[in-house]
Amino acid sequence: MLTSPIRRTYSSEPVGKSPPASSSGVSKSMKANKRSGTYPELVLSKLLRKRITKNTLPGSPDFVYRSQKLAVFVHGCFWHCCPTCNLPPPRTHADFWKRKFERNIERDQLNRTELESMDWRVIEVWEHEVNEHPTEAAKRIRAIAVRRGRTATRK
Ligand SMILES: [Zn+2]
Secondary structure, eight states: OOOOSSOOOOSSOOOOSOOOOSSHHHHHHHHHTOSSSOHHHHHHHHHHTOOOOOOOSTTOOSEEETTTTEEEEEEOTTTTTOTTTOOOOOSTTHHHHHHHHHHHHHHHHHHHHHHHHTTOEEEEEEHHHHHHOHHHHHHHHHHHHHHHHHHHHHO
């Protein structure tokens, strides 16, 4: 069993269950942002010829190259507050969403720090990158995997 070396402490309280969506538009965008097996993940899975892995690593990365110690997260632009897309949060329950998004960002940072402290390399790919340039996104990941593979065998 993998035990993580860092104790997880959040600066905020858990935010609890999401309030019901205020409109069908919001509901649609929330459903489109479900946690696993999202469209960009499936696209990358095909391009990388890699399965979306269930794992016990911090944050459960979407793709894992074990021997290269490389973890790939595909981040939904809505949930992870993509700075490029800068999507507006839902207008109702604004306070809840603000805390929720802050916590998501904090969790991403904790996961990254935790993985890096275990000597893993972390790649974060944004949903919009995969939607706009899927091949480039896959190429970037594969290139890093190959490079990591080389240094691993040299040791
Ligand atoms: Zn984005």
